[in-house]
Amino acid sequence: MNPFANSKSQGLARRATYASVAVAALLIACKVGAWSYTGSVAILASLVDSLLDAFASIVTLVAVRKASAPATREYRFGLGKAEPLAALTQAAFIAGSAVLLTLQAGERLVNPQPIQASEIGIAVMLVSIVATLALVGFQAYVIRQSSSVAIKADSLHYKGDLLANAAVIAALVLTDFLGLPLIDPLFGLAIAAYILWTARSVAMEALDMLLDRELPQEERDRIRDIALSYPEVLDMHDLRTRRSGPYRFIQIHLEFNGRLSLNRSHAVAEAVEMQVMEEFPGSEVIAHQDPTTPEWHEDTDPLPTTHQGRND
Known part of the structure; x- marks a missing residue:
């Protein structure tokens, strides 16, 4: 039985992937502008995360379409494992982004630079939070209807974005208020660490499915x-x-x-x-x-227990 067999579930799952790609594209455009104005490493961290979210959302879109396809002669059990494969791919790219952000933040710790036009960055982060909240709410509904692990992994990314965006706002406010440029790269490092933890969670769930772990x-x-x-x-x-x-x-x-x-x-x-x-x-x-209690008639010959050779 296919959970996407009815048009409602299939339509919801696909709309969730389209919404995810659209929100990621919107956030990328906003954060590119905010980073160009502010030069903030924390905003750069959030921008890179959004770029990877866009890639992950596209992978999720393809995976959901493949996983919902019916079984065929060649694939008797269907293509359901397209979803954990997509989630594992997402985890690899997310981990790579965390490493790049760590290097960028480390460079800013050695050579700190002041942040410009922080109010623009704060405004963009607030827009990001509102858009992400709307997407995560819709994804939660779709997950309840379809149990899609790929959409669940995608939603986990965006839940992490909520915390990351809030951390960026805190970094910008504290940097302006205290006048300490080192706060910005420190928050960038914290965001990178959280992204890496998210990648680990996604990868473990995907591996459990690929290795046929028992149900809970x-x-x-x-x-x-x-x-x-x-x-x-x-x-x-x-x-x-x-x-x-x-x-x-x-x-x-x-x-x-x-x-x-x-x-x-x-x-x-x-x-x-x-x-x-x-x-x-x-x-x-x-x-x-x-x-559990097989009954044999008394006149029934017992089953042979040994194999008789030709020349016996």
């Missing part, structure tokens, strides 16, 4: 509760779960009394599958039926 324990417990809610199901074992972009893949072995008819056990297994898919939209569920 609370989700696994809910699957178990659903299976055992059917009186015919005596127990369950070998629950295996993983995520691939917007999809969940769930395998479970259900234990039935061996005297239960095959038709009945199959019907119950199907009911379990349907209820789990309703609980976790976008899931593909396979429930295997295991008899």
Whole structure:
């Protein structure tokens, strides 16, 4: 089952990526002007972050389109892992930007320079905060509807931008108020450190998905509760779960009394599958039926336990 199969979810996910690219382009234009007027390293840090956000948003746009495509003959499990691959790419570029910002801030610590027209920089940062807040709010709604890890990673970047923009405003105000040019590069270093931490968080989540980490324990417990809610199901074992972009893949072995008819056990297994898919939209569920007390007729020959050679 594809979480993007209905037009509403698919449209929301795509609109979120378009909005992300548009906001990034707006912020880049504003911050280029603010940096050219002020020469602030903190604004430069925020500008570089916005440039990378624009790139990440474009990657997210492509990844969401690929991940929402249906499975094919060549890709039986779909292309859901396009999303964590995109998130991992974002993390690499974000980490690179943090290193570049650290070098730039270090140079300004050695050769401090005064900031010009700080009021322009403050005004631009306020515009950035308002635009980013609107985008993050919309992305939060889309994430609830689609569970897209790529959009979640993109939203995490912009949440970091909110703190970074606030830090830039603080740097500009304190530099003007105290007359200490070293405050600006110090805030630039702090922003770079936060960007690097954000990159680590994104990369870890992407790697978990690429390496097929199990679903969270609370989700696994809910699957178990659903299976055992059917009186015919005596127990369950070998629950295996993983995520691939917007999809969940769930395998479970259900234990039935061996005297239960095959038709009945199959019907119950199907009911379990349907209820789990309703609980976790976008899931593909396979429930295997295991008899716990198999009955053999006395006149049934036992299964062979050894292989007989031709010349025995």
